[in-house]
Amino acid sequence: MTFSVSKAASKQAMGSHSWLGLLVAVFMYWVCLSGTLAVLAPDLTRWEQPQIAPGVSYDPATLQKAYEQLLSEHDSFTGLVTMRLPTPDVPKAYLSANGQAWFITEQGTLGTPKSHPVTDFIAELHAELHLPHSIGELVVSVLGVMLTGLIISGIVAHRRILKDAFRLRRQGNPVQSDADLHNRLSVWGLPFYLMIALTGAYFGLAGPLNKYYAEVLYEGDQMALFADVYGGVPAAPAYNGKLDLPEAFRQLHQQAPSAQPLFITFEKAGQDDQYLLMGARHHDKFIYSEQYRFDAMGNYLDKVGFAGGEPGQEAIFSVYRLHFGHFGGPLVLLVYIGLGFALTVITISGINLWLRKRHQTDVVNDYWVAVVWGTPVAFACAALLHWTGFVAVTGAFWAMLALLAVYSAIKRNPAQVRRQLVAASALTILLMAAVHWLRFDLAYTDPMAGFINVGWVVIALLLGGYWRSLATVPVANRG
């Protein structure tokens, strides 16, 4: 088996790889690191509100009571009214409307407001880099495209891709060591990263692309395209004033006995022509859900067809679960976390390689160390500061990160700052876990909070181990 790229093509590809990498490295690092944590977003929300008991059983009549309470307490609704049904991965029912959400109690009342600012911070950093929604989503999608470009240029640049398939030199020459780490993680993980890049690009780029497709395939009628892909508005009979959720559940079970109900969207909530859209998971497919539609009296109308319709619809609606690894249970989540972290390490080691090849140290090294090792410190500090009740997580994070960048630039010693920030990361994350535990009187109603806290402690211990190992690295190799 021979695979060879000419030296000239490889050199050009290396140049392209370097420039693309340098252009996006900082943003890519934030997106990859936050994405690694975002895989656990549903579990992190449980960590933030561990006083809410989990449970997967529910009575549709009780859920209806909660919805009717919402209708009685709100005159009008902006946006969707959605009810998340309890499932093993998200074992809490809640109702969202007008930008707020409430957990549904066993008695069918609206209970504790749902609030998870730390998870929101992570999710928004991953999805839009805390930029305004439409711009941020586009920027992150373009990062997905650039990751594709990096993958292609990396393959062409790497002439010994098969000869070095298993080579991993550790310690020794730090340039070789970093290069091996960067290349092995990149090459073996390539199919995963390509999938992440393409599914990640979808979220912000599907809109503009759909506009062009609407023009050429639907004579400019975007609503016709949306109806074809996402399902049109069903012809629902007029609401007779007798909402019947239990009937909708009964009829859903008749239509799709093995589908697991996930959520209900109340379309045109409280209006005469309101109808229900019930999302249900099909366990043999990657789609987030098939959408079954009912009139407000609970009579089945139709389904959109993501599960059994055109393959294109299924492909589009498989993006979310494929991107976040929400299939296959905890083992798949752990693999996604591992590979997400690997992509973060690839980003860091790529820039470290470029920095090492410069044969000089300057302010770029200072800022890069501050970005890489300041981010976990700033995150943990932001969470701790937020829990004092005076500051928002996002503001605290960026202020903290800016301070650390200034500190690193003043210190002018990236090796030393790196070691300090690794230690600070370990300590602040440990402190975050401890304070969280104390905030909830050393007892969690939801066991998931305990697992997540153990996860934070493990991360802190690993960082502590890394901090110790840095002491044995020759000073000149650390930067």
Place this chain on the structure above:
Amino acid sequence: MVGILAALLLTSVGLGILLAGWRGQLRRVQQWYKPVGWACIALSPWLWHTAYGWRFALAYWVLTVICCALLMTYLQRDIRPAISLKPRPRVAVPAAPIVRATGKHLLSAIVVLPLAGMVSMLSTVAVTRHLPWASVNIIALGVYLMPLWWGALAYWAMADTKRWRPPACLAMLGAVCYSLLYL
């Protein structure tokens, strides 16, 4: 369960054969170890599929191959004695050379990357629209194809040594696609 274990075993055996060959331990079967190793890996999705169906089989296959390969690479890592690099001098950031060195590339990226994005969108739509498929399937193909095509164009545009060529070619290709779509 048997199918899952067999799939894991087959993947591990395939990668193990490749690793042993790579380490020079299979010299007597030099011609055969690569095809046999890759064949074992290529066959394992069929075993996954017996337990989970094809969609999940492919996903689990990709994830297990990656995990097994990285684990094997880690386990046979070569730990070498640390070499101390020559300390690198600390320099102030000289603005002019940095601007000179990076300015051209930055300018090129600012012009060429959005242009590549526009061209990839137009060309994806211009080509895929002619496929004899339902509209929703064409759109889905475009959704997955366009970022890949944009990434490839971005790589080429940043790799080309002649700075004028990528914007010129992209502008031309964009014009052709636009005329195919709208004129």
